[in-house]
Amino acid sequence: xxxxxxxxxxxxxxxxxxxxxxxxxxxxxxxxxxxxxxxxxxxxxxxxxxxxxxxxxxxxxxxxxxxxxxxxxxxxxxxxxxxxxxxxxxxxxxxxxxxxxxxxxxxxxxxxxxxxxxxxxxxxxxxxxxxxxxxxxxxxxxxxxxxxxxxxxxxxxxxxxxxxxxxxxxxxxxxxxxxxxxxxxxxxxxxxxxxxxxxxxxxxxxxxxxxxxx
Amino acid sequence: xxxxxxxxxxxxxxxxxxxxxxxxxxxxxxxxxxxxxxxxxxxxxxxxxxxxxxxxxxxxxxxxxxxxxxxxxxxxxxxxxxxxxxxxxxxxxxxxxxxxxxxxxxxxxxxxxxxxxxxxxxxxxxxxxxxxxxxxxxxxxxxxxxxxxxxxxxxxxxxxxxxxxxxxxxxxxxxxxxxxxxxxxxxxxxxxxxxxxxxxxxxxxxxxxxxxxx
DNA sequence: CTATGGTATGAGGAATTCCTCGCTTTCTGG
DNA sequence: CCAGAAAGCGAGGAATTCCTCATACCATAG
Numbered sequence: 001x002x003x004x005x006x007x008x009x010x011x012x013x014x015x016x017x018x019x020x021x022x023x024x025x026x027x028x029x030x031x032x033x034x035x036x037x038x039x040x041x042x043x044x045x046x047x048x049x050x051x052x053x054x055x056x057x058x059x060x061x062x063x064x065x066x067x068x069x070x071x072x073x074x075x076x077x078x079x080x081x082x083x084x085x086x087x088x089x090x091x092x093x094x095x096x097x098x099x100x101x102x103x104x105x106x107x108x109x110x111x112x113x114x115x116x117x118x119x120x121x122x123x124x125x126x127x128x129x130x131x132x133x134x135x136x137x138x139x140x141x142x143x144x145x146x147x148x149x150x151x152x153x154x155x156x157x158x159x160x161x162x163x164x165x166x167x168x169x170x171x172x173x174x175x176x177x178x179x180x181x182x183x184x185x186x187x188x189x190x191x192x193x194x195x196x197x198x199x200x201x202x203x204x205x206x207x208x209x210x211x212x213x214x
Numbered sequence: 215x216x217x218x219x220x221x222x223x224x225x226x227x228x229x230x231x232x233x234x235x236x237x238x239x240x241x242x243x244x245x246x247x248x249x250x251x252x253x254x255x256x257x258x259x260x261x262x263x264x265x266x267x268x269x270x271x272x273x274x275x276x277x278x279x280x281x282x283x284x285x286x287x288x289x290x291x292x293x294x295x296x297x298x299x300x301x302x303x304x305x306x307x308x309x310x311x312x313x314x315x316x317x318x319x320x321x322x323x324x325x326x327x328x329x330x331x332x333x334x335x336x337x338x339x340x341x342x343x344x345x346x347x348x349x350x351x352x353x354x355x356x357x358x359x360x361x362x363x364x365x366x367x368x369x370x371x372x373x374x375x376x377x378x379x380x381x382x383x384x385x386x387x388x389x390x391x392x393x394x395x396x397x398x399x400x401x402x403x404x405x406x407x408x409x410x411x412x413x414x415x416x417x418x419x420x421x422x423x424x425x426x427x428x
Numbered sequence: 429c430t431a432t433g434g435t436a437t438g439a440g441g442a443a444t445t446c447c448t449c450g451c452t453t454t455c456t457g458g
Numbered sequence: 459c460c461a462g463a464a465a466g467c468g469a470g471g472a473a474t475t476c477c478t479c480a481t482a483c484c485a486t487a488g
Contacts, residue, residue, distance in 0.1 A: 018485090019435070038341065040254060043475060054437045059477065124338040127252065168410060172386075175393035179385065196382060200418050207417030232455085233465070257445060268467045273447065 023061045025051045027075075030068045035118035039069070039125040066129070073122045073132050081139040083107050088146045095150050097157070097202060106194045109177050113190055116181045124182065144170045151205070158209050165208055169201055176200075237275045239265045241289075244282045249332035253283070253339040280343070287336045287346050295353040297321050302360045309364050311371070311416060320408045323391050327404055330395045338396065358384045365419070372423050379422055383415055390414075 029051035034042040044065050048055045062068045087104040112119055148166035151159055159165050180193050243265035248256040258279050262269045276282045301318040326333055362380035365373055373379050394407050 022435085040475095044477075045475080055477075056438065056479085057436050060435070065476070168414070171390070171393065172414070175389040176385070178393070179389035199421070200382070200386070200414065203417045203421030204414050206421070207413070236465080258447075259445080262468095269447075270449085270468065271466050274465070279446070 019061075022051075022053070022057070026053065026058055026061055026068070027072060031072055031115075031118055034069070034072070034121045035115060039121050042121070066127075069122065069126050070129060070132060072118075073126075073128075074135060076119070076122060077132075077135050077139055080108070080111055081142065083111055084139075084143050085146070088143070088150065090150065093153075094155050095153055097154060097205065100150060101201060102194060102198050105173055105177075105197050106190070108173060109180070109190045109194055109197075112177050112181045120182055140170055140174070157205060159205070160208070165205060168204070172201060172204075173197060236265075236267070236271070240267065240272055240275055240282070241286060245286055245329075245332055248283070248286070248335045249329060253335050256335070280341075283336065283340050284343060284346060286332075287340075287342075288349060290333070290336060291346070291349050291353055294322070294325055295356065297325050298353075298357050299360070302357070302364065304364065307367075308369050309367055311368060311419065314364060315415060316408060316412050319387055319391075319411050320404070322387060323394070323404045323408055323411075326391050326395045334396055354384055354388065371419060373419070374422070379419060382418070386415060386418075387411060 026047065030042070030047045033047045033050050036042075037046065044055055044058055047068070048058045051058070058068075062071070084104060084107065087107040088100055090100045092099045144163075144166045147169055148162050151157055151162045151166055176197050177193070240261065244256070244261045247261045247264050250256075251260065258269055258272055261282070262272045265272070272282075276285070298318060298321065301321040302314055304314045306313045358377075358380045361383055362376050365371055365376045365380055390407070390411050
């Protein structure tokens with residue numbers, strides 16, 4: 001038997017302009033379909049239909065259903081990371097807590113309240129391949145590193161363990177926003193959520209500062 | 215056509231002792247299977263096999279696959295609620311924060327680190343029917359009410375909005391433990407997680423107490 | 429205009445899965 | 459011991475889903 005070319009090999013490089021647009025059409029359609037139907041019922045046929053393509057065409061751009069999910073999820077992580085990086089790029093010297101904390105929390109919360117249903121499908125319902133987890137953890141470490149620098153440079157703060165504190169700050173923001181997103185909307189608004197997280201973290205950081213005196 | 219008896223009607227009342235054991239065998243098997251295979255690949259055939267029964271027998275006890283999931287999830291919620299209630303049943307007067315907060319957080323964390331994989335399947339991967347959400351929210355409200363009473367009765371605390379603070383305390387515990395559970399294990403241990411959550415909440419509550427003076 | 433290869437089609441094969449239903453085995457009260 | 463009820467069985471129907479492949483369209487370079 002002659003070795004046939006591996007199936008599941010999506011087109012390597014889109015050649016024509018049309019192809020790039022089609023790829024994006026598929027991703028947009030998939031986002032809608034997954035948000036509306038969930039992971040299991042978000043079938044490739046439905047995605048094709050929503051993109052006004054045939055299933056065959058979808059499989060020219062993605063080797064299988066999971067790769068579509070993965071592409072969407074990675075894009076979301078990258079977008080989040082960029083947003084957070086921007087919010088943490090404080091120019092003020094010194095960078096006081098209030099210069100960056102509320103803005104960062106608000107930005108992160110906004111990003112996640114935009115399409116809660118899709119977010120849930122991408123990061124809870126669906127299996128998370130190692131590649132996705134790696135990218136996610138990397139993004140979190142990057143954010144924690146930046147936060148640590150900001151904490152160190154704040155003269156009104158004198159933290160014994162800024163690295164640890166930074167990790168906790170990131171974890172708290174991430175998990176509380178996450179919790180808010182995965183609940184039914186309408187409980188509290190983003191603004192209130194932001195205020196509560198900020199209050200919590202400010203109290204925590206101020207207390208941590210006196211820790212060694214205890 | 216004669217009206218045939220509704221299908222999907224599990225046996226109303228187990229008559230024999232054997233039947234009650236069988237039902238429990240199915241639930242135990244399902245817990246293992248779901249933990250090992252996830253929601254989608256946790257098939258009824260596999261559950262039957264794990265319970266050393268035939269599929270037909272499984273369907274004598276549960277009308278469909280989802281009802282097995284629901285039963286497991288409700289049981290978990292009830293168990294959690296009972297554990298939290300017990301931890302919050304402080305007899306000491308006055309009930310200082312340190313009398314109940316660390317124990318409660320530790321109990322809740324322990325409960326969830328016991329079988330993280332199953333927990334994820336039950337509460338993240340699977341669709342959550344309204345009935346489940348209702349029970350969950352009720353449990354949270356009950357916990358928040360009890361916490362509020364404890365906060366009010368603590369003379370070293372003078373909180374302007376104990377109800378709001380209690381809700382936040384519950385939300386923080388819930389979401390941080392949840393986050394810890396849904397991550398790869400081995401990052402930090404339960405003890406450390408507990409300490410961090412307690413530090414965070416103690417700082418928050420002490421700061422909230424002075425809020426009105428600001 | 430035509431040849432070449434990029435792009436699109438969609439019926440249907442292969443695999444899975446949920447659940448049913450006619451039947452058998454096991455139990456128990458009289 | 460026996461009759462009727464409870465419990466258990468498991469092949470297979472019906473429905474879905476992922477993905478392939480033989481075929482056809484279309485854009486552009488020469």
